[in-house]
Amino acid sequence: MSTHTPTVFLALVLLVAAERLAELVVARRNTVWSRTHGGVEHGRGHYPVMVVLHTALLAGCAVEPWAADRPFVPALGWTMLALTAAAQALRWWCIVTLGPRWNTRVVVVPGLPLVASGPYRWLRHPNYAAVVLEGLALPLVHTAWVTALAFTLLNLALLGVRIRCEESALTGAPGTAGRTADAVR
Numbered sequence: 375m376s377t378h379t380p381t382v383f384l385a386l387v388l389l390v391a392a393e394r395l396a397e398l399v400v401a402r403r404n405t406v407w408s409r410t411h412g413g414v415e416h417g418r419g420h421y422p423v424m425v426v427l428h429t430a431l432l433a434g435c436a437v438e439p440w441a442a443d444r445p446f447v448p449a450l451g452w453t454m455l456a457l458t459a460a461a462q463a464l465r466w467w468c469i470v471t472l473g474p475r476w477n478t479r480v481v482v483v484p485g486l487p488l489v490a491s492g493p494y495r496w497l498r499h500p501n502y503a504a505v506v507l508e509g510l511a512l513p514l515v516h517t518a519w520v521t522a523l524a525f526t527l528l529n530l531a532l533l534g535v536r537i538r539c540e541e542s543a544l545t546g547a548p549g550t551a552g553r554t555a556d557a558v559r
Contacts, residue, residue, distance in 0.1 A: 380440060383516040386455070387435045390512060393462060394428065400469060401478040408475065413483040417539035420532065421479055427528055434521030435513050444517040454514040461508035467493050468501040476501075480536070482543045502533055 405413075438444060469476045471492030475483065493500035509529050513522035 380516075383439060383446070384436060386458075386515065387432055387512070390435075390458075390462075390508075391432050394432070397465075397469070397478060400476065404474045404477050405479060405481060408477065408481040408483050411483045412485075413481045414543075416480040416482065416543035417536065418479075420535050420539065424478075424532060424536070427525065427532060431509055431512070431521065431525045434525065435516070435518055438513070438518035438521045439516040442518075442520070444519075446516055450517065451515050454511040457507055457511035458515060461504045461511060464493060464500060464507070465504040468504065480540050480543050488544065499537060502537065505529065506533070 405415075407413075439446075471494060472489055475486065475489070488494075497503055506526070506529065509525045510522050513519070513525065
């Protein structure tokens with residue numbers, strides 16, 4: 375393992391954290407837009423859990439490789455880095471496709487048709503696919519397998535709650551009955 379590998383991985387984790395902060399800025403702006411267009415928030419109760427879980431992912435990535443003296447395994451690390459980049463690209467494709475309707479919260483604007491373009495042509499919940507991929511791949515860039523496993527298992531449970539909440543909110547919104555789409559992360 376290169377003596378610079380931990381520093382480079384920490385820089386990657388910090389870049390992902392900065393990306394997450396950028397998402398929050400977009401989400402805040404989009405929440406204002408949604409509310410001015412009659413948007414209603416659903417599932418507030420699980421949102422703080424999601425924030426804690428995603429923060430713990432980044433903290434685990436920053437701590438586990440050093441605390442457990444994990445090596446950088448090039449074949450695994452470079453592959454997982456490529457998958458992490460793919461997850462970020464997919465997430466931002468979702469954000470761009472949904473425009474002001476994308477959010478980190480479940481906010482539904484009644485009367486708007488569901489988006490069926492971009493990645494939504496192929497996947498029902500592409501943003502969640504990006505989250506799952508990132509949660510597995512990012513820690514494994516530097517063999518933080520405990521973080522990858524813990525986040526993945528907890529995130530799958532949270533996504534079960536989140537997707538049910540979102541589907542219920544979208545199904546109940548006027549103009550969206552019977553159709554669903556991933557409108558939030």
